[in-house]
Amino acid sequence: MAKMNKPLTIVIKLGTSSICDENTHEPRIANMSLIVETAVQLRRDGHRVIIVSSAAIAMGLKRLDIHKRPKHLATVQAIAAVGQCRLIALWDELFRQLNQPVAQILLTRNDIADRGQYLNAANTLSELLHMGVIPIVNENDTLSVMEIKFGDNDTLSAITAGMANADYLFLMTDVDGLYTENPRLNPDAKPIEVVKDISQLQVDVSTAGSSVGTGGMVTKLVAAELATSAGVMTIITKSSVPGNLRSIINYLQHMKHNDEACQTSRRSGRNPTVPTDLTPSELEARSVAEAAAAATEPERDTEAPCRTPSPPPPPRHTRFIPQSHPIRDRQFWILHGLKSHGTVFIDRGAYRAITRADKAGLLPAGVVYVQGSFSASEAVSLVVIDREKYHAAAENGTEGSVDTVLAEGEDVGKAIVNYSSVEVSRIRGLKSSQIEQLLGYADSEYIAHRDNLAFAPKHA
Numbered sequence: 001m002a003k004m005n006k007p008l009t010i011v012i013k014l015g016t017s018s019i020c021d022e023n024t025h026e027p028r029i030a031n032m033s034l035i036v037e038t039a040v041q042l043r044r045d046g047h048r049v050i051i052v053s054s055a056a057i058a059m060g061l062k063r064l065d066i067h068k069r070p071k072h073l074a075t076v077q078a079i080a081a082v083g084q085c086r087l088i089a090l091w092d093e094l095f096r097q098l099n100q101p102v103a104q105i106l107l108t109r110n111d112i113a114d115r116g117q118y119l120n121a122a123n124t125l126s127e128l129l130h131m132g133v134i135p136i137v138n139e140n141d142t143l144s145v146m147e148i149k150f151g152d153n154d155t156l157s158a159i160t161a162g163m164a165n166a167d168y169l170f171l172m173t174d175v176d177g178l179y180t181e182n183p184r185l186n187p188d189a190k191p192i193e194v195v196k197d198i199s200q201l202q203v204d205v206s207t208a209g210s211s212v213g214t215g216g217m218v219t220k221l222v223a224a225e226l227a228t229s230a231g232v233m234t235i236i237t238k239s240s241v242p243g244n245l246r247s248i249i250n251y252l253q254h255m256k257h258n259d260e261a262c263q264t265s266r267r268s269g270r271n272p273t274v275p276t277d278l279t280p281s282e283l284e285a286r287s288v289a290e291a292a293a294a295a296t297e298p299e300r301d302t303e304a305p306c307r308t309p310s311p312p313p314p315p316r317h318t319r320f321i322p323q324s325h326p327i328r329d330r331q332f333w334i335l336h337g338l339k340s341h342g343t344v345f346i347d348r349g350a351y352r353a354i355t356r357a358d359k360a361g362l363l364p365a366g367v368v369y370v371q372g373s374f375s376a377s378e379a380v381s382l383v384v385i386d387r388e389k390y391h392a393a394a395e396n397g398t399e400g401s402v403d404t405v406l407a408e409g410e411d412v413g414k415a416i417v418n419y420s421s422v423e424v425s426r427i428r429g430l431k432s433s434q435i436e437q438l439l440g441y442a443d444s445e446y447i448a449h450r451d452n453l454a455f456a457p458k459h460a
Helices: 029-044 056-063 073-096 109-113 115-130 153-163 217-229 244-267 280-296 329-337 348-355 387-396 399-407 421-427 432-439
Strands: 009-014 048-053 102-107 134-139 168-173 233-238 318-320 342-346 367-372 379-384 410-416 453-455
Touching: 009 029, 009 153, 009 244, 029 048, 029 073, 029 244, 048 073, 048 115, 048 153, 056 073, 073 102, 073 134, 102 109, 102 115, 109 115, 109 329, 115 134, 115 153, 115 329, 134 153, 153 168, 153 217, 153 329, 168 217, 168 244, 217 233, 217 318, 217 329, 233 244, 329 410, 329 453, 342 348, 367 387, 367 421, 387 399, 421 432
Parallel strands: 009 048, 009 168, 048 134, 102 134, 168 233, 342 379
Antiparallel strands: 233 318, 342 367, 379 410, 410 453
């Protein structure tokens, strides 16, 4: 592949089953070597590469000759400590054969919960990439407990992609993409090539992760939604043929170049634009239709850059188109770097005020109800409910009806609050001028400042 004009940042996520045999826990040396070759080729093409690698626990099981993953947390964490040494040593040795330096980065959610630490992690990634190093990222299983876990490395890879402002996130798995149904159970399952809106998907995602991993197709869809919200194109493809990555990137970059050339032509009155989010079959149909139309229209003088032959169809994969208006860095950190410590239920009027173009901060008057226990400066979820329905249910005195109203609420984002849950409960529904009278002090007129509010793209 010819070296691209624009260097890309590419995150490659590898699950445990891509690195270790699920039954014997033996490392898949051949597959790992192919991945290493692909990553180095991408580096030589001028791109920046980050690998998010699972398999510390599987490696530890093999090293300690333990056949089944234990259930006791401390035992699993000890095994992960042993396995992580083996895992990074193996990656380092394989990359050393091609003279490619690597670095180890171990994270927990706590490591990025602090804004300063999040920026330090992002800066470290950036500097490593600038130095030509391939960072190898994994969750720090030795320290992670449920409260500070990312949950799975699919989520970690999406957060890493957002943190690194990546162009592509590849979720490597044992299938070659997303299907309408489980292809292992239904031979009539149809592949899905392009996903423009994850919320509109109707697919069977019953495939679970491996016995030594935590992922599955559901976690990949969650990761894809997270990454695309940050403007990262996300691709699911087969891990056993890692060389496909370069073919897919080559194809997508070629189509993007064609699209940009066509937009330039369109502005000068020439040919129409060819969208980059079409499937290969849709592109072929479009080309046929354009050729038929050209045959019937009067001859005109044009260089026809849009008629440039398309590259060969890429290997099968599913790609998720990124949001056209991605979440900004600080909002991405609030949404995905911070754990919610409670929920603040707001009314529709408050929601409109905090999401308009010249958005305001969240005032006490817009808060209807508070759930959970949190302190000032902690993150909470924001949920929109119907104020009148809530008050009607509360006046009836039936706990079930109140719970129903709360359950019907729409989760729209997160906020870092200026007051604790107890304080917010006391001042909810009041004017800001009444805060000091009720609490004896007023640290802020807002429950949350507008810079500390973050919304998913569909709510922003």
